[in-house]
Amino acid sequence: MKRVLMGLLIAAVAGFAACAFFPATPKEVDLANADYGPRPENVDAAVNEWMKGYLNDPFSAVVERSGELRKGWWREYKSGDLLLPAGLARTYVVKYGWVLPAKINAKNKFGAYTGFKSYELYFQGEKIVAYKLF
Numbered sequence: 001m002k003r004v005l006m007g008l009l010i011a012a013v014a015g016f017a018a019c020a021f022f023p024a025t026p027k028e029v030d031l032a033n034a035d036y037g038p039r040p041e042n043v044d045a046a047v048n049e050w051m052k053g054y055l056n057d058p059f060s061a062v063v064e065r066s067g068e069l070r071k072g073w074w075r076e077y078k079s080g081d082l083l084l085p086a087g088l089a090r091t092y093v094v095k096y097g098w099v100l101p102a103k104i105n106a107k108n109k110f111g112a113y114t115g116f117k118s119y120e121l122y123f124q125g126e127k128i129v130a131y132k133l134f
Contacts, residue, residue, distance in 0.1 A: 034096040061106040072099030
């Protein structure tokens with residue numbers, strides 16, 4: 001009986017912790033009042049600069065925009081605020097800026113193209129600060 005109660009207690013605490021550390025989507029009021037910053041002017045230059053630090057052969061990459069640059073938001077991990085072992089719980093911070101959907105085809109280490117992969121590139125100012133690979 002004690003094991004069952006202890007198991008239920010652990011499950012309840014874990015469920016509460018998971019809900020507490022994963023924020024919901026920003027509300028309409030937050031989106032309307034958010035500071036997205038200035039619209040990036042040199043998007044192509046920023047993408048090329050980002051690819052230099054991310055891809056094996058950035059000069060052979062083919063970039064296709066799959067949508068227009070738009071205002072958007074993303075989540076970033078907030079580090080160093082929990083006294084828990086790594087991976088147990090993370091908190092997130094919602095960031096606002098500009099989002100560019102794009103497809104990128106680049107060469108791998110063997111020199112073969114990998115095929116187009118869909119990305120969302122997140123801008124703050126003229127710099128890509130985060131990305132999401134789909």
